[in-house]
Amino acid sequence: MTVGLGLARRWWRQLTSMRTALVLLFLLAVAAVPGSVLPQRNLGVEKVDAYRAANPELSRWLDRLGFFDVYSSPWFGAIYLLLFTSLVGCVLPRLREHVAALRRRPPPAPRHFRRLPAHTGVGQSALAPAEAAVRVRGLLRSRRFRVAVRADGDEVTVAAEKGYLKETGNLAFHLALLALLAGVAYGYGWGWYGNRIVVAGPDTGFCTNLQQFDEYGLGPQLQPRDLPGFCVELNRFHAEFLDNGQPTVFRADVTWSTPQQNGGRHVLEVNTPLRLDGANLYLLGHGYAPVLRYTDRQGRAQTSVSPFLPIDAAVTSEGAALFPDANADPRTGTRSTDAQAAFSGVYVPTVPATGPPALSAHPAENAPGLLLTAYRGNLGLETGIPQSVYEVPRRALADGRLTQLPGPAKMLRPGERWTLDDGTTLEFLGTRRWIAMTVRHDPGEPIVLAAAVLMMAGLVGTLTVRRRRLWFRITPAPDGCAITAGGLPRSDYPGFNAEFAALTAAARAAVPTQLDEQATDRMTTEDSMPVPDEAVSASADNVAR
CATH class of the missing domain: 3.30.310 (TATA-Binding Protein)
Structure with a gap:
């Protein structure tokens, strides 16, 4: 028992030494590098899937080691806890000694x-x-x-x-570092976020429940019922650009409401979030959602408002419009298994006068055009397997249930109609603007901010006194x-x-x-x-x- 106690004391002294704390801080910085270089699931599952598709062999090992979930991996948490313990064991004895020294008379x-x-x-x-x-x-x-x-x-x-303020500043710096680590941990445990693309119009608003977010992440200490309840609707989005395409103004006019309040309107800008009780709403991006009306063989028209995702600074956008109810049985309403329709393509806000028509010359809608490719068959949406709404189902294309119609891609201008080989038609009605919003709540932010201010003050005292x-x-x-x-x-x-x-x-x-x-x-x-x-x-x- 005496040997074990001595060994424990020796390990504790080693762990709580300043040298060990510095090594652990360096290891934490190194461990955070993969989280900045590799895509993370809590920020974008689709980016992780794309990386895995491009690097299948490497991704298998990276996934086993937790490199796609760095900040929630066991090894990152172990370094984090060891650093926190080391700092506590290092700072508290020094703090006690410093308080005693402040009360002691000069020698x-x-x-x-x-x-x-x-x-x-x-x-x-x-x-x-x-x-x-x-x-x-x-x-x-x-x-x-x-x-x-x-x-x-x-x-x-x-x-x-x-x-004596030199040592006070030194201890304040290390205490602030402890508070910073505690604030980050508190924000991770009790914070949450949700991302959503919101198309302008009263029919496309959303409320803060998990089913209505495109992607979300909850802290380990939260449950879905803990989310605050409020709804948001995009009334109008306005953007201005210079002649060279550089943006100058991004402004989203939104309406919000909560069960406790009547709500109101807010102009959402890049540096002007909407701050509500329990969460903040930030503007992340914008784009165009083509409005397409498809008329099937029975003469029934269906309208799709499909956000297309930008692929360059000129807002050249890619996306897809799916019509799973096309050509359904008119007597029973059963979906067709071989005549469902889908269209994928590229939306070009400004079709260039010369050069490739699929690359926009300017992000504003000066000469819009929609370049589409048509597909027919079974979209496979009844399988229940999650699929991206921004592309034609890959599984259905791979197994031949969905096939591309012969012929070149069709360029449509707003108001133009495309008649397919079976007599069905597709009309390009125009576009509606959409914005990408993130709803976030980080209760550790005030702690982190106060810790950062205290850290700078302590650093000034350490370096100047x-x-x-x-x-x-x-x-x-x-x-x-x-x-x-x-x-x-x-x-x-x-x-x-x-x-x-x-x-x-x-x-x-x-x-x-x-x-x-x-x-x-x-x-x-x-x-x-x-x-x-x-x-x-x-x-x-x-x-x-």
Whole structure:
């Protein structure tokens, strides 16, 4: 048991050392790299699927190691917890020691000033030692030094110390780092997000339940019933572009409502989110949704509003429109198994006068065109297997249930109609704008913000404050007293000698002293005497306290 306890203590000391904390912090930064380089499931499942399709062999190993879910993987969580534990074990003892040091008086003066980096004779004064000590103490207090006066017989020493904010800033920085880690963990555990493409119009609004989000993520401590209930509708989206296609204005006019409030309207912009109780709504992107009307063999018309996803800065967009109810049995309403229709294509906001017609020349709808390819067969939507709504079903194409109609792709302008080989028609009615919105709630944000501010303040204190100690020894003299001074910088401080000279000059004026050239270099008799080695060691220990 004693061996096990000793081993545990040794491992605990190793874990809570600053060196281990720095190594773990470096490992955490390295472990976060895959989360920035590789697609993550909580941000976009379709991107992960595309990466896996492009790199099947590599993706199998990456998925086993959790590289597509980095921030929820066991190894990332282990590094995170070890770093948190290491910082707690490292900072708390130092904090206790620092609080005790703040309450402790400055240490007594070392016996031999000549062994200090800075020392000088201040001079002789006609004042009594006690009165001279009072004046030196007042001078140092006016310079914001912590001062302690000690009397040893007829000799009086004044000890002063300054620069404790350096260690305070250092501890504040590390405490802020702990708060930052805690805030991130709190936000991960109790935060959530949901992404949704919203098409303009009263028929395409959505409410905050999981079934209506395109993708979502809940913290481990949340349940679907914990989501706040509110609904959002896009009334209008307005975008402006320069002649070279650079965007200048993105503005979405939305209407929102909650069960507790009547709601209202809000202009949603890139840097102007809609802040509601329990979540914030952000504008992420925009695009066009072609409106297509398909008339089947029975003369029944169906209208589809299908968002197309941009593929370049000119908002050239790809997408698909599916009509699973086309050519259904007119008597029973049963869906057809061989005459369902689908169209995939490219929407071009501005068809170029020259060059490829499938690449837009400008993101605004200056000369819109829709280049379509037609498919007929069984879309396979009854299987229940999740499929992307932005492309023609791949499974149905692969197994031959859905086939492409012969002939070239058809370019349609708004208002034009396309008659297919079986007499059915497709009409391009125009477009409606859509926006990509993200609804997010991160309860750890205020903690992270406060931690970041505290971290910067602590860093400023650590880098700018210099800790130093001063001592004045006042000994009786025939005409009053003699004063000598010594100083010790506790950290690298290039300006210490200048500050020490300024303080000793101020002390000469405050006492005042009668100084001659011999008094400048004259120390007390005991400072000039030879010092045995054991006394040197004792003096060094005394200064280091």
